[in-house]
Amino acid sequence: MKVLLINGQNHKGSTYHIGRILAEKLTPPEDIDEIFLPRDMPHFCCGCTKCFMESESLCPHYEVTKPLTAQMDEADVLIFTSPVYVYHVTGSMKAFLDHYGYRWMVHRPESKMFGKQAVVISTAAGGGMKPACKDIADSCFYWGIAKTYRYGLAVHAIKWSEVSAKKRQQIEKKTDQLAAKIKGRAGSVRPSLKTKGLFKVMSIMQNRGFNPADKNYWEEKGWSTRGRKPWKDK
Numbered sequence: 001m002k003v004l005l006i007n008g009q010n011h012k013g014s015t016y017h018i019g020r021i022l023a024e025k026l027t028p029p030e031d032i033d034e035i036f037l038p039r040d041m042p043h044f045c046c047g048c049t050k051c052f053m054e055s056e057s058l059c060p061h062y063e064v065t066k067p068l069t070a071q072m073d074e075a076d077v078l079i080f081t082s083p084v085y086v087y088h089v090t091g092s093m094k095a096f097l098d099h100y101g102y103r104w105m106v107h108r109p110e111s112k113m114f115g116k117q118a119v120v121i122s123t124a125a126g127g128g129m130k131p132a133c134k135d136i137a138d139s140c141f142y143w144g145i146a147k148t149y150r151y152g153l154a155v156h157a158i159k160w161s162e163v164s165a166k167k168r169q170q171i172e173k174k175t176d177q178l179a180a181k182i183k184g185r186a187g188s189v190r191p192s193l194k195t196k197g198l199f200k201v202m203s204i205m206q207n208r209g210f211n212p213a214d215k216n217y218w219e220e221k222g223w224s225t226r227g228r229k230p231w232k233d234k
């Protein structure tokens, strides 16, 4: 099982460690890759909309995002980590997600996403995990990821070294549970009814089509005209 950790921070604090603990319960270290933000993708979306309207390859940051996109596509499980910064994800994580707006189902979703599982992990000193997890889980859902788990934890600490023994026990238990669920679904995960429903609505919309780049993509895949489904694509 290939696991990719996408860290919305450059440092290895509480959030990173929880993600890494989970990753190591899923697969051997050689099958774990890590992206750190902003180190590996230091750009903000400049709002040119070329990705939506023409092609993602016209994004001014395409050469930077291209290898990261390949890493995401290759992984079976994506683990996103972000500390809560003022009740939301880090700016770096948000900037990363903005670069994949073109992959939302309303535009050009990638078939491989419909067979993946994702975990969204966020820690805070006290509060804000729910909105922070939602910031990332929204993209996972609209990309078509089959199953997304959320784990928000108030660590009551600023540093990993300050996280109490009791909290660490909770983390072990929760990551054991998540690992068991993920392994149980590995290889056979299918999108939820909600995802399939949204895909159906999008296929009707794309059949009429208002953006040629998206309309052509859906037609080529056979999703809007031939009733094909990304979760059945080979």
Ligand SMILES: Cc1cc2nc3c(=O)[nH]c(=O)nc-3n(C[C@H](O)[C@H](O)[C@H](O)COP(=O)(O)O)c2cc1C
Residues within 6 Å of the ligand: 009, 012, 013, 014, 015, 016, 082, 083, 084, 085, 086, 087, 088, 123, 124, 125, 126, 127, 128, 155, 157, 158, 159, 160
């Ligand atoms: C800029 C900034 C904003 C923060 N905002 C919040 C917040 O809104 N709520 C909260 O409880 N903690 C907040 N914190 C604390 C961190 O979320 C918390 O310490 C987290 O566990 C750090 O994770 P890390 O060790 O992975 O960096 C903030 C920290 C920073 C640096």
